[in-house]
Amino acid sequence: MPSAFQLQCHLVLIFLAASKGETRYLEVRDAGEDDPFLLLSEDLKRELSAGQIYRRSLRCIDMLSIEGQFTFTADQPQLHCATFFIGEPEELITIHYDFVNIDCHGGDFLKVFDGWILKGEKFPSSLDHPLTTSQRYVDFCESGNIQRTIRSSQNVAMIFFKIQVPGNGFTVTVKKSSNLFPCNVISQTPSGRFTMVIPHQHRNCSFSIIYPVVIKISDLILGHLNGLFLKKPSASCAGVGDFVELLGGAGLDPSKMFPLADLCHSFHGSAQMKIGCDNTVLRMVSSGKHINRVTFEYHQLDLQETETRKENSIEEFCFPSI
Secondary structure, three states: OOOHHHHHHHHHOOOOOOOHHHHHHEEEOOOOOOOOOEEEOHHHHHHHHOOOOOEEEOOOEEEEOOOEEEEEEOOOOEEEEEEEEEOOOOEEEEEEEEEEEOOOOOOOEEEEEOOEEEOOEEEOOOOOOOOOOHHHEEEHHHHHHHOOEEEOOOOEEEEEEEEOOOOOEEEEEEEEEEOOOOOOEEOOOOOEEEEEEEEOOOOEEEEEEOOOEEEEEEEEEOOOOOOEEEOEOOEOOOOOOOEEEEEEEOOOOHHHOEEEEEEOOOEEEEEEEEEOOOEEEEEEEOOOOOEEEEEEEEEEOOHHHHHOOOOOEEOOOOOOOO
16 A cells, blocks of 8 residues: 555656656646546647647646746635656756746745755755755745746756735746756656766765665676675674665655665676665765766566565565555
């Protein structure tokens, strides 16, 4: 049975279910429908293939994975609204205010957040983001025309807004740009393959998969011999400047998740783990002294796999969902 965290994510996040070449043409279904996932729109595919700008209205709680121009107009006081944006792992999100008509002095607000927040938990975590938490917010009521264009630091961003007067609202244009070295990523799908590279940079990068998964690491280069350590009080990568850790938990923030395993040394081969948590994160910590790289693949954990232990695997572990 899905946890409360998964149900919330399914209502507001896009987990793309089509092939990679079609993901940009997906939309979220209306909130009232039973299936919280996605509808592949043939009309939308034809419209975008013709080079037209995609336009539609925003709902109070909404999710977007495509470029276009989007307008919100309040039909009644809207006090707690948010729009979540997501791109492919190698994309950044740019949000531009085309038109804004809100009452800042009357208590309305319109804020962009560099990342996602869900139930008070942030992605990327404060430990993994180059900006402070306050710097990650851009408040239109404070910046106005000074900063009308905001670009994310990773493949996700969001807008918070409160609009109390019917008829007021805003219009934004959303575009995507390439990110040569993707760092913090939320996966759009429950399965995939990814290579994370940190080239001589002192930074931490997290790849989040909001599903129970089997994750297999096939290649790890850290610049310094084989080692995979289960997280125990006496065995970890403490003191090592470059390592990869696997985390599991029931929330969005990697810093609040339970550490399951450390990988401290380079290897070529296969290390596999079953993680039955609502959210799985592969996190790379880099000292900046090396070019670090990890290649991994993942797929959603099914019931049969939870009952079958495979060779060269670490036993599944996670806190029970509440």
